Amino acid sequence: MDFFASGLSALRGQKGQHQAGSETIDRLCERIEYGTLVEDRRSAVLALRACSREHKRDIGSRGVSVLCKVLRQDSMDLDITKAVLETLTVLCQADTEREGTQEFALEMSNAFLKVRGASSQTEVYSTASNADLQKIVAFENAFERLLAIIDDEGAISGGIIVQDCLQLVQNLLRYNVSNQNYFRETSCIQRIPALFHGEGIDDSGVHDPMMKDAWSDQKGNNMIMVLELIRVLVVPDHSNTTTNQKSMYQCGILQLLIDLSLTSNAPQRVKASAFYALAELIRLNKVNQDALSKAVISPAHPPYVHSEDPSSSLTPPTRSSAQLSRTSFQSGRGSALGHRFLEPRDRCPAIVEVVAIAVGQYPGCTYSVRAAATCLFQSFVLENPDTQMVLATTLNPPPEDNPNTPSHEKPQSPGTLLLGALQGWQEDGEVAATDPYNSWFATVLFSHILQNNTRAKAIALAITFGDEENGEDPVSLIHAIAAALMVAVKGGADVRVALGYLALLCVWCYDSSKSIKDFLSEGAHLQFLIELISPSSKEDPMVQGLAAFLLGICYEFNWEQDALITRATIQPIILSRIGLDHFAACITRVRESKPFKAAIPLMTVLPSEEGDGRLPNLFFDYSFVEFMKRTFERTQKSIAASPHNTRPQQAQQQTNNAEMESQLTALRSKVSRQDAEMAELRSKLEEAQQALSRQAQEREEYERKMAELRWEQQEGQMRYSALEKEHEDLLVCLAEQDDELTDLKGRLQALEVGGA
Incomplete structure (x- = not known):
């Protein structure tokens, strides 16, 4: 009865009132911890065991330390030991029947x-x-x-x-x-x-x-x-x-990026980021550029197609000019809904697929992906004249369209795709009206093949269209581009189309007298440029500015003796119909325009720029902007120079300027490298100083510890000496006590004998 009474009293408060569970646990823990009698502690432990299943959380948070303490204190009491161990066992068991346990675990996981x-x-x-x-x-x-x-x-x-x-x-x-x-x-x-x-x-x-x-x-x-x-x-x-x-x-990161950007079903934004990463990975790195040129892939064709678009087709688009222009990017934008996957095509060079994406061959690709692919192509040919030459040799006219020929069997090359995109603009006016970037991206890629490469320009200049055997007059590629420019301007096409063609012609004709000779061999071209630049022209100021820049290039580098239109022919026309002030003003206006200033090194299209059927704000390629900034002043001043200056004088001046620019560029590059090396050396010096400081601190710490150990050793030796001396004294005392004990034993024996 005492046992039950003690358990009941533990569970009840004063005056017999029931207490809350947490209060009961607290009182029991206090009795266990501060109880002086073993019986009180035993009864409290037994009561706590009885509550352990209903109040696991309270006992676990308040009583575990108390139970461990009493287990050490009363380990000889079997009842207490047994009750404590049973209580701890209950507390450690997983309660699978209660929903609160899982909820508590989830709460703790979420908190972590x-x-x-x-x-x-x-x-x-x-x-x-x-x-x-x-x-x-x-x-x-x-x-x-x-x-x-x-x-x-x-x-x-x-x-x-x-x-x-x-x-x-x-x-x-x-x-x-x-x-x-x-x-x-x-x-x-x-x-x-x-x-x-x-x-x-x-x-x-x-x-x-x-x-x-x-x-x-x-x-x-x-x-x-x-x-x-x-x-x-x-x-x-x-x-x-x-x-x-x-x-x-x-x-293997380069191959992973190639696969992610060209062969995966990744979203458009991921593909665009992959193109940018791949572009910077191969930039100015010949080994990585060559690796991309050798890469062969099985492209995902195309990445996305909107299933609600009746114009979408499951058959791969052709690579010929007519079919290319009809299938290339009717919208230029993809959708996040209603997409379906299409079967992959046969394997092809990775760079071919990059060009195909950039020039608008696949429906559904966003402008951001096309701009990123263009950046990749620019990095691919940057300061790589051998690659420029290889790409220039692929500039072959597209074959005639044959509907009976499967698309994957038709010739495919970067040059063929570029020429197809440049020609396709004229063949499909509806596509050109909705997506002017097909030709714009093609002109940007083409200009990078020709930039600062005389041999590539010569190869492009030799390309002609027209079958002489069938009585057709051959037309050179530069004439075809000029004709496309004239059609774009007169047909009221988007200003981006004309800007793209003009920028390409500027890059092509710069420092290439043979290209200028061929371009001006058609008198309508000069007349067209004069009409664009004249004060009465109603064309866009940016188009006027690039036309003036192109005309200045044609005058500055027109040194062919047998040219149909010479410098002496061009200058009077400029002075009489345009005027030097207006000519300079046209170039200044394009340089001060917002699109010209907005060009950035990394061609980027923001998602907000390509929504709701809008066209992105891409008007100028950054490399062309830098090219024009570098050369406009010289081209602008050349108009006032005498047309009768001999080529050697002008060439010598150009050579000197080129050498100075080259030396200046080399010095800037050297200074930049030295600055980078100095920054790296400063960083290494700082790291070395930090390491030296850490080593000095560690050395001081070691020396301090050594001094402490020496002091401890000396103290230990002194204690050992003292103990050794004490030990010797004790041995002496022990010997004396042994002697005394022996003496006492002898006397005791003597007394016992005498008493007997």
Whole structure:
């Protein structure tokens, strides 16, 4: 009865009133902890065991430490020990019958995820612009830990945590030379391909270029962050770019980008980012450029097609001029709804597919993808004259359209696609009215093939159209482009079409007297330019400015003796019908126009610019803008020069100017490289100084510890000596006591004998 009474009293408060569970647990814990009698502690433990199944959470949070204490204190009491162990066993068992357990576990998991997400976002914000904090975080194994988290979360197939981690890695690397060196030296670049996990990797680990898995919005965001990470490591004109480009090529990133941009079913925004990353990966790198030129793919044809568009076709488009112009980008924009996949075509060179996308062969590609493909082509030929020559040799007229010939059997080359796009504009006015960028992108690509390459210009100049055997007069390619320009202006086409053709002719004719001779051999061309530039012209000021720039080039470099229209013919016409002031004003107006100033190195189309059927704000290629800024003043002043100046004098002046410009460019490049090297050396010096400072601190710490150890050793020796002396004294005392004990024993025996 005492047992039940004690248990009942533990569960009831004063005056017999029932107490709440938490209050009861608190009182029992207090009795266990502060009880002086074993019986009181035993009864409280038994009562606590009785409550353990109904109040697990309260006992677990308040009583575990008390139970452990009483278990140590009363370990000899079998009843207490048994009750404590049974209570702890109940507390540790999973309660699967109660819904609250799972809910509590989910709450705890969500709390942990929120804490981790908040911490990652905090680090993202704090490392965005703090170089010192970036170094501190990076050298705490941040890259290895972040990449491990990304891998655990499923790489690009993961959630928002993956995006935050990738953003943090970018913050640590952007504009930070030392962190980039550390990232490369710790072989983290070799771990980037693993971030493509689940995309194009089959069960056997073999790369599948089709990448047919579905793409969620978060997955697309994660992939774009991976591509941005690659671009951070290959920023143009950076001291680490060449080394990082080499490392990325060796670990297979270049091939992954080719497959992602050209053979996968990735969303348009992902493909555009992949094109930009690939463009910077091969920029000014001959090995990577050659690797792209040799790449052969099985393209996904086309990436997306709107199923509600009756004009969409499941058959691959042809590559001939007429069919190309009829099938090339009736809208130039894709939709996020109603898409379906189409069967892949046969294998073809990757660069052919890049050109096909840029010039508008595939329905559904957005302008952002086409602009990105154009940037990739520019990087492909940048300072690569051999590649320019190879592409120039592919500039063959497209074959006649034959509906009985399968599209994949027809000739396909970059040059054929470009010529088809340039001609297709005239053959399909409806397409030209809705999408002027077919010809505009083609002229941009064509101009990059010809830029600063005399031999490529000569090859293009030799291309003619027309079958002489059938009585047709041959027409040179430069005449065909001039004719297309005239049709565009007179037909009221979008201003972008005329600007594209004029920019191409300016690049082609610059410093090429033979090209100018052929261009001016048709008198209508000069008359057309004069009409465009004349004060009475109603054409767009940008068209007038480029026409004036082209006319100035034709005058400046017109040195062929047998030319039909010479410098002496051109200058009087300019002075009488245009005037020097108006001529200069035309060039100035185009240079001061908003589209001209808005040109940026990385041709980009924002999503807001291509929605609701609008055309993007692309009017000028950045390389042409730089070309015009470099040469307009010289071209503008040449109009006032005497037409009777001999070529050697002018050529010598041009040569001197060219040499000076070349030397100036070389010096600027050298200074830029030296600045980069100095920055890198400063960074290394700072790291070395920090390492030296750390070593000095460590040395001081070691010396301090050595001094402490020496002092402890001396103290130990002194204690040992004292103990040894004490030990000797004790031995002496022990010997004396033994003697005394022996003496006492002898006396005791003597007394016993005497008593007997």
